[in-house]
Amino acid sequence: MNDPTKNFDAGALSRLWPLTRSSRCTIYPWQDRFHYRSPGVLRSASSADRREEPIAACHEIAHCPEMGKGDLTIKCATESDVPRLLTLYEHLVPEDARPDDASAIEAFVQFHKYPGSAIFLGEVSGALVVSCALVVVPNLTRRTRPYGLIENVVTHRDHRQRGYGLQVLDAATNAAWSFDCYKVMLLTGSKDKGTLNFYARAGFEQSKTGFEKRRIPVRS
Numbered sequence: 069m070n071d072p073t074k075n076f077d078a079g080a081l082s083r084l085w086p087l088t089r090s091s092r093c094t095i096y097p098w099q100d101r102f103h104y105r106s107p108g109v110l111r112s113a114s115s116a117d118r119r120e121e122p123i124a125a126c127h128e129i130a131h132c133p134e135m136g137k138g139d140l141t142i143k144c145a146t147e148s149d150v151p152r153l154l155t156l157y158e159h160l161v162p163e164d165a166r167p168d169d170a171s172a173i174e175a176f177v178q179f180h181k182y183p184g185s186a187i188f189l190g191e192v193s194g195a196l197v198v199s200c201a202l203v204v205v206p207n208l209t210r211r212t213r214p215y216g217l218i219e220n221v222v223t224h225r226d227h228r229q230r231g232y233g234l235q236v237l238d239a240a241t242n243a244a245w246s247f248d249c250y251k252v253m254l255l256t257g258s259k260d261k262g263t264l265n266f267y268a269r270a271g272f273e274q275s276k277t278g279f280e281k282r283r284i285p286v287r288s
Contacts, residue, residue: 142236198222
């Protein structure tokens with residue numbers, strides 16, 4: 069089966085910058101793992117911190133010492149993660165019929181044909197507890213800088229209210245900045261004040277009005 073990480077442009081990746089450096093670890097975009105000690109937040113590196121270094125592809129693991137019990141580990145999904153990702157999505161849209169694994173993996177491969185796109189997974193002690201998807205969309209305006217679209221933000225119902233959602237959104241947003249996106253967007257159909265405040269705490273603003281045409285009903 070094809071490895072979707074091979075669709076990444078290694079030359080483009082090698083021109084990107086590390087996201088941040090700290091005493092705990094060096095974090096590079098598009099490496100397989102981003103490590104946090106909860107409640108950690110990824111920050112864009114200042115120009116003084118930036119160094120031109122090769123950046124690993126999504127399947128290569130970043131080293132970060134002192135990972136303790138309860139820490140959130142964030143990585144990019146690979147094909148082998150698809151079945152458990154589908155299980156996590158049951159906490160997002162419980163009424164959705166689960167696709168078979170083969171169909172889901174084919175969609176996963178197609179998803180990665182957009183360079184820079186990734187599905188971020190957050191694990192606690194090896195258990196998948198949070199995820200979001202980042203699509204990097206090519207663009208002919210804004211001096212051809214792409215933009216990012218975040219979708220399928222979900223936290224396992226037993227692991228909510230712990231800051232994991234904020235951390236995975238930070239990882240996706242910083243990855244989009246590293247791919248030179250000029251903006252990152254997301255939509256929510258929720259009118260719940262807590263949900264809206266969650267996205268505001270993650271740094272998103274209600275700056276535009278969204279419209280949709282749908283072929284399936286809005287989830288309740």
